[in-house]
Amino acid sequence: MAGASSAPGSVLSLDGVDAGYGPLVVLDGATVSLHPGEVALVLGANGSGKSTLLKTIMGLTRVSGGRIGFAGTDITAAPPHRRAALGLGYVPQTGNVFSDLSVIDNLRMGAFLRKDGIEPALPGLVDMFPRLGERLSARAGALSGGERRMLSIALTLLLDPRVLLLDEPSSDLAPATVDLVYEAIARIHRERGIPVLLVEQNIAKGLSISDRVVVMVRGRVAAEMAAADVEPARLHDLFMDGGVRVAG
Numbered sequence: 418m419a420g421a422s423s424a425p426g427s428v429l430s431l432d433g434v435d436a437g438y439g440p441l442v443v444l445d446g447a448t449v450s451l452h453p454g455e456v457a458l459v460l461g462a463n464g465s466g467k468s469t470l471l472k473t474i475m476g477l478t479r480v481s482g483g484r485i486g487f488a489g490t491d492i493t494a495a496p497p498h499r500r501a502a503l504g505l506g507y508v509p510q511t512g513n514v515f516s517d518l519s520v521i522d523n524l525r526m527g528a529f530l531r532k533d534g535i536e537p538a539l540p541g542l543v544d545m546f547p548r549l550g551e552r553l554s555a556r557a558g559a560l561s562g563g564e565r566r567m568l569s570i571a572l573t574l575l576l577d578p579r580v581l582l583l584d585e586p587s588s589d590l591a592p593a594t595v596d597l598v599y600e601a602i603a604r605i606h607r608e609r610g611i612p613v614l615l616v617e618q619n620i621a622k623g624l625s626i627s628d629r630v631v632v633m634v635r636g637r638v639a640a641e642m643a644a645a646d647v648e649p650a651r652l653h654d655l656f657m658d659g660g661v662r663v664a665g
């Protein structure tokens with residue numbers, strides 16, 4: 418249903434969404450929106466529902482209430498492939514890379530839906546991720562953690578997303594590698610103007626590229642603020658409001 422549920426001025430919005438896994442309800446009236454051109458950082462304690470929020474936006478959980486709007490379309494009941502086709506680009510924490518295929522074959526697979534194949538997109542991707550360009554014939558399973566993360570992001574970019582949903586891009590990476598991955602994310606945002614909804618436990622790193630912060634407590638958005646206004650001590654209090662352990 419066109420125009421049914423996007424919050425004014427937002428490209429993506431969740432309005433009172435309840436969602437979870439089977440009988441387990443994790444998101445409990447989650448209301449959040451993403452505006453054109455912004456990076457919004459989702460913070461919260463372990464188990465507060467950050468990853469579930471992204472999975473729900475992609476249609477990977479069971480939604481039992483509320484509405485999800487994307488680019489003027491009500492996608493609450495849309496299957497994941499339709500959400501991807503509409504322009505939702507999801508980079509999960511793990512799992513969208515084929516370890517037994519080479520880097521270039523992963524990219525060919527990722528370009529399967531493109532009418533023009535991988536060739537026209539490859540120079541831009543290699544420019545964005547030079548390390549991948551040097552390792553096109555390497556088996557993806559032999560890549561470093563950072564290279565795999567870059568391949569994972571590159572695969573999502575091949576879908577020409579209108580929004581990027583990133584789930585903990587720093588997880589399990591050494592600090593220097595985190596910096597490389599974040600430089601790439603910042604560059605994608607700057608050069609392509611793609612709004613980003615970022616889930617991250619590395620608060621300092623997440624804040625470094627974000628405009629706005631959304632704090633989740635027990636499956637709902639407990640607070641929102643400009644990234645520039647974030648006081649770490651206050652964040653800690655907000656996280657603890659849910660009575661659960663603080664991440665990191």
Ligand SMILES: Nc1ncnc2c1ncn2[C@@H]1O[C@H](COP(=O)(O)OP(=O)(O)OP(=O)(O)O)[C@@H](O)[C@H]1O
Nearest residue numbers: 438441443461462463464465466467468469470664
């Ligand atoms: N596939 C699943 N099946 C059942 N329960 C799940 C599943 N995935 C997550 N959960 C539960 O949902 C709740 C929220 O998990 P979620 O991963 O969304 O939290 P999170 O805020 O991303 O946590 P973290 O910071 O630890 O990654 C947790 O209680 C978790 O055990």
